[in-house]
Amino acid sequence: MDKVIVITGGSRGIGAATALLAAEQGYRICINYQSDEQAALSVLEQVRARGAQAIAVRADVSIEDEVIALFHRVDTELGRVTALVN
Structure with missing residues (x-):
C-alpha cells in the first residue's frame, strides 16, 4: 500500500521534523x-x-x-492521502 502524508506547517519546527521522519519511513509527502x-x-x-x-x-x-485545492493536488501528484499531521 502506498503511504501518502500531508503535513500542515511542514516548513518549520515539528512539522519539518515530521516530514524528515516520514521520508525515512517511505511516505510520499506533501509539505x-x-x-x-x-x-x-x-x-x-x-x-x-x-x-x-x-x-x-x-x-x-x-x-x-x-x-x-491542496488535496486535489496531492491526489493528482502523490496519490490518495493515508495520513494527515496537523
Missing part, C-alpha cells in the same frame, strides 16, 4: 506551508535527499477552497 516558501523548499530538498517523493504546497488551511 503544506502558508507563507515561508523558502523554508518549505529547504525542507522539500532535505526530504527528497532522503529518497522520498514530495511536493510543497502553499495553502491557508483555514480557507476551505485552498484546502480543497
Whole structure:
C-alpha cells in the first residue's frame, strides 16, 4: 500500500521534523506551508535527499477552497492521502 502524508506547517519546527521522519519511513509527502516558501523548499530538498517523493504546497488551511485545492493536488501528484499531521 502506498503511504501518502500531508503535513500542515511542514516548513518549520515539528512539522519539518515530521516530514524528515516520514521520508525515512517511505511516505510520499506533501509539505503544506502558508507563507515561508523558502523554508518549505529547504525542507522539500532535505526530504527528497532522503529518497522520498514530495511536493510543497502553499495553502491557508483555514480557507476551505485552498484546502480543497491542496488535496486535489496531492491526489493528482502523490496519490490518495493515508495520513494527515496537523
